[in-house]
Amino acid sequence: MGYRKAFEFLIKDYLIKNRPNDANAIKSAMLGACINNYVTDTNTKNVAKRVTWLGNDETHYERRWVDKDLSDLKTMINLAIHWIEAEHATAELLKSMPG
Numbered sequence: 603m604g605y606r607k608a609f610e611f612l613i614k615d616y617l618i619k620n621r622p623n624d625a626n627a628i629k630s631a632m633l634g635a636c637i638n639n640y641v642t643d644t645n646t647k648n649v650a651k652r653v654t655w656l657g658n659d660e661t662h663y664e665r666r667w668v669d670k671d672l673s674d675l676k677t678m679i680n681l682a683i684h685w686i687e688a689e690h691a692t693a694e695l696l697k698s699m700p701g
Contacts, residue, residue, distance in 0.1 A: 605675055606657030609682070613637065613650055616686050646685040653678045 610633045617640045618625045628636055633654055641647040656675045659665045 603657075603661050605672070605679060606654070606660060609633075609650075609653050609657060609679055612679075612683070612686075613641070617641065643685060643689050646682060646689065649678055649682045649685060653682055 613633060613636060614628055617628045617636055621628065621640060624640065628640060631639070634651070637647060637650045637654065641650060653675065656667055656670050656678065659667050659670070660672075660675075
């Protein structure tokens with residue numbers, strides 16, 4: 603459950619940084635809605651959805667993703683971090699080398 607909560611903080615902080623005008627809506631929205639409505643990068647969105655699904659499995663009595671475990675969750679979180687970092691690095695590069 604802790605990984606799922608930490609991931610929600612990561613995604614919401616990422617979105618608020620990129621969309622400060624939507625900060626209040628992002629803060630109050632459910633994680634799934636934030637991902638669907640505000641994450642624009644396809645890779646980040648696809649991985650984030652699956653992190654949420656698997657993270658939610660850890661909080662429910664009956665598991666939906668029985669062939670996945672905490673190790674898979676950690677791998678997916680790291681992959682989401684990778685896509686977020688790549689998006690940020692690309693934006694910085696384009697900012698420093700416009701045109």
